[in-house]
Amino acid sequence: MDLHLELLEVQRRVQGRIPLPSFELNAAIFARHQADATPLLRFEDIPLELSDLRLVVRQMADILRRFGALEEKEYQQVQALGRDASLTAVLGDWYRAPALRHAAAVGHGPAPAAPLHDTGAFDQLFTVAMRPFLSRCAEVIQQRPELASWPHPHCAVCGGEPDFAVITSAAERHLICGRCALRWKFEPLTCPYCRNSDRTQVTSFATPDGQYRVYACDVCTRYLKAYDGRRAARPVMPVVDGVATLPLDAAAIQRGYS
Numbered sequence: 574m575d576l577h578l579e580l581l582e583v584q585r586r587v588q589g590r591i592p593l594p595s596f597e598l599n600a601a602i603f604a605r606h607q608a609d610a611t612p613l614l615r616f617e618d619i620p621l622e623l624s625d626l627r628l629v630v631r632q633m634a635d636i637l638r639r640f641g642a643l644e645e646k647e648y649q650q651v652q653a654l655g656r657d658a659s660l661t662a663v664l665g666d667w668y669r670a671p672a673l674r675h676a677a678a679v680g681h682g683p684a685p686a687a688p689l690h691d692t693g694a695f696d697q698l699f700t701v702a703m704r705p706f707l708s709r710c711a712e713v714i715q716q717r718p719e720l721a722s723w724p725h726p727h728c729a730v731c732g733g734e735p736d737f738a739v740i741t742s743a744a745e746r747h748l749i750c751g752r753c754a755l756r757w758k759f760e761p762l763t764c765p766y767c768r769n770s771d772r773t774q775v776t777s778f779a780t781p782d783g784q785y786r787v788y789a790c791d792v793c794t795r796y797l798k799a800y801d802g803r804r805a806a807r808p809v810m811p812v813v814d815g816v817a818t819l820p821l822d823a824a825a826i827q828r829g830y831s
Contacts, residue, residue, distance in 0.1 A: 576640040577816040580633060580701050584812075587629050588705035593713060594620050603719040610725050612672050612732035613714060616665045619706050623661070630702045631655045637698060647694050667699045672732040700752055707731050707753035715755060723757050726765035730755045735765050738799035739809040740786070746799065749811050764790035765797060778824070785818050789830045796830040798822070 596618040606613050634651040637643035643651070654660055711730050714720060723729045728750035736751030738759075746761045762777075763770040769792040776789040784805065789796035798818050800809040 574816050574819065576636065576642065577812065579636045581812050583629060583632050583636070584701070584705045584708075587625060588709055590625070591622075591706055591709040592620050594618050594710045598713070598717070600719055603717070606729070607719075607723060607725075610727070612728060612730055614707075614710050614730050616668045619668075619710060621661065621706060626664075626702075626706075627655045627660065629705065630660070630698070633698055633702045637694075637701075643694055643698065651695075651698060664699060664703065667696070668703070668731065671727065671734070704752065704754070707733075711750070711753040711755040720755075720757055726759060726763075726768065728753060728755050729757060735759075735797060737809075737811045737815055738788075738797055740799055740801045740803055742803055744803060748797075749809070754811055762788070764788070764793060764795070766790065766795045767793035769793065776828075780818075780821065785814070785821060787821050787825050789825055789828065794830050796825040798825075 594614070596614070598613065603613065630651065634643060634648055634655075638645070638648045654663060707730070714730050720729060726748065727734060731750065731753045733750045733752030735748035737749040739747050739749065739756065740761075741747060744761075745758055747756045748759045748765055749756050759765060760770065762772050762775050764775065767790060769775065769790050771792075774791040776791060777786060778789075779786045779801070784801055786799045786801055787796050788799065798815070798821055800814050802809060
């Protein structure tokens with residue numbers, strides 16, 4: 574919990590000084606991306622300021638190493654990368670990888686090659702380091718009416734997977750992107766990872782107070798946590814609620830889900 578709170582504090586400080594991105598967006602452009610299942614935001618449109626980017630990469634790496642989430646060898650690689658001119662290119666490859674995988678899955682292109690530093694530890698680092706920049710971009714899309722028709726299980730902004738969800742007062746399930754925190758409506762009991770919609774193959778369990786739920790797919794064995802906002806006194810806070818539900822992660826993993 575201390576790890577996540579420190580990461581959140583760095584994100585808060587950086588995000589406050591990032592400008593809103595400027596890119597063309599209208600109903601026709603949205604419809605084209607929706608039909609192709611491709612994210613709206615190009616890497617080139619993200620308002621990255623190199624000094625801020627280098628700083629946040631190093632700070633996130635320091636926190637992850639201090640809490641044992643980054644090995645010393647990986648930490649030294651990150652420090653070198655943070656001073657290298659290739660940092661932006663490496664992050665660009667990391668950012669584009671999900672979109673390339675989505676395109677390959679629907680037959681629109683070959684499977685992408687593994688990007689540089691394609692390990693779980695580097696993916697976690699890049700996710701938290703890029704989150705303030707991507708979250709700022711998601712603010713532009715979140716209020717667009719076209720978002721209500723986005724049917725895909727991946728994010729309309731950046732192509733990322735959901736890592737949390739919220740059940741609204743209208744009993745709708747909204748997925749929350751793990752990279753940029755965009756929220757969008759998705760089928761309540763369809764697995765967002767493998768599209769399994771057989772309810773007999775979806776396991777659901779909740780905390781004793783019913784405030785949090787887990788949806789676990791028995792086909793792909795992945796799970797997704799959710800905040801039940803139907804009787805809640807406050808809105809969902811994805812990072813805070815993600816930390817508060819760490820015991821649910823342990824329970825799901827003990828049951829064989831990942």
